[in-house]
Amino acid sequence: MGIAHEHELHQRRRGRNIGVGLTLAAFIAIVFGLTIVKIGSGDFSSATAPQGAGEVQSGN
Amino acid sequence: MSDLTTNTAAPAARASEYDAQFGDYFALLKPRVMTLVVFTAFVGLLAAPVPVHPFVGFCAILFIAVGGGASGALNMWWDADIDAVMKRTAKRPIPSGRVQPGEALALGLALSGFSCVFLALATNVLAGGLLAFTIFFYVVIYTMWLKRSTPQNIVIGGAAGAFPPMIGWAAATGSVSVEAVLMFCLTFMWTPPHFWALALFMRSDYDDADVPMLTVTHGRRSTRKHILVYTILLAALAIGTGFTSVGGPIYLAVALVLNALFLKGAWDIFRRDETMSEADNFKTEKSFFKLSLLYLFAHFGAILVEAGLARFGIDLLGAW
Numbered sequence: 001m002g003i004a005h006e007h008e009l010h011q012r013r014r015g016r017n018i019g020v021g022l023t024l025a026a027f028i029a030i031v032f033g034l035t036i037v038k039i040g041s042g043d044f045s046s047a048t049a050p051q052g053a054g055e056v057q058s059g060n
Numbered sequence: 061m062s063d064l065t066t067n068t069a070a071p072a073a074r075a076s077e078y079d080a081q082f083g084d085y086f087a088l089l090k091p092r093v094m095t096l097v098v099f100t101a102f103v104g105l106l107a108a109p110v111p112v113h114p115f116v117g118f119c120a121i122l123f124i125a126v127g128g129g130a131s132g133a134l135n136m137w138w139d140a141d142i143d144a145v146m147k148r149t150a151k152r153p154i155p156s157g158r159v160q161p162g163e164a165l166a167l168g169l170a171l172s173g174f175s176c177v178f179l180a181l182a183t184n185v186l187a188g189g190l191l192a193f194t195i196f197f198y199v200v201i202y203t204m205w206l207k208r209s210t211p212q213n214i215v216i217g218g219a220a221g222a223f224p225p226m227i228g229w230a231a232a233t234g235s236v237s238v239e240a241v242l243m244f245c246l247t248f249m250w251t252p253p254h255f256w257a258l259a260l261f262m263r264s265d266y267d268d269a270d271v272p273m274l275t276v277t278h279g280r281r282s283t284r285k286h287i288l289v290y291t292i293l294l295a296a297l298a299i300g301t302g303f304t305s306v307g308g309p310i311y312l313a314v315a316l317v318l319n320a321l322f323l324k325g326a327w328d329i330f331r332r333d334e335t336m337s338e339a340d341n342f343k344t345e346k347s348f349f350k351l352s353l354l355y356l357f358a359h360f361g362a363i364l365v366e367a368g369l370a371r372f373g374i375d376l377l378g379a380w
């Protein structure tokens with residue numbers, strides 16, 4: 001059941017909560033972006049992958 | 061921490077009436093210092109001969125910045141007692157009572173672990189390891205040990221601020237080369253004259269806090285001599301870097317002009333005594349400090365321009 005009445009505490013902590021929420025959203029975006037880039041550049045290719053599969057690595 | 065706790069009693073009482081805002085926690089990360097870390101790490105990353113995917117490069121800089129910020133939070137946690145005494149730092153989140161010391165410790169430790177692990181995952185283990193070492197060096201070697209025990213605190217502790225370009229380089233290449241070491245040395249040698257100039261005109265701060273700055277232990281005359289000697293060594297290093305692969309004609313032109321100005325500033329400081337400085341409210345020392353900020357940004361900016369030109373195949377002097 002949700003909180004029926006907003007306490008003064010919620011007002012005071014609104015800025016902090018929004019900041020934490022945005023930070024978490026940015027973290028998710030970063031992990032997602034890194035995953036896409038790493039998979040796209042072949043960094044996660046397995047040892048049994050066909051020869052030449054890792055040749056397009058970006059060098060990082 | 062030392063026993064200067066009486067100064068933090070009043071802020072602690074105020075803390076119960078105040079909820080820390082997001083900006084207060086962000087202030088723990090020393091955002092102004094972070095700009096230097098971000099910029100020099102960015103230059104190290106781009107000056108490296110190995111191209112990096114733009115998103116990976118962005119993440120690497122972000123994690124280096126977060127790691128630098130984490131060490132800042134741990135520094136503020138440990139130094140809360142002397143920060144409360146010094147005018148320059150009294151308004152920081154912990155001494156002003158906006159953030160509890162335990163919160164700063166938790167934030168610092170969590171962000172340290174996060175930044176090192178994610179930098180290693182995003183780039184390579186060497187870069188992550190170097191970031192971990194930098195945090196350790198700044199927090200344990202400098203903050204906990206050297207800062208309160210030796211007047212050489214700034215000299216040795218300056219290494220912590222010099223690592224970011226090397227980490228940026230390592231993030232791109234997976235190794236550390238002579239060029240990365242030269243960029244490290246540039247910041248390392250720049251730090252002492254920069255901070256000693258600050259110590260000359262922030263007169264009573266370090267005295268009040270019992271921090272053994274050179275001005276306190278060896279006197280102000282000796283500090284002026286030290287600034288001149290370090291500036292001469294820095295000039296030789298900065299101009300010499302112009303003849304390496306990260307240098308070039310633009311870098312060399314910038315280095316020659318700025319080092320001439322910096323040497324003149326150091327010479328002027330050396331020639332002055334306390335009576336002259338007090339007469340004009342430390343005008344020369346303050347302008348030297350401002351010039352030192354421009355000095356470092358311009359040198360790394362020139363390295364960045366040289367790297368950009370090389371990346372686009374533009375060769376200003378074919379035989380350079």
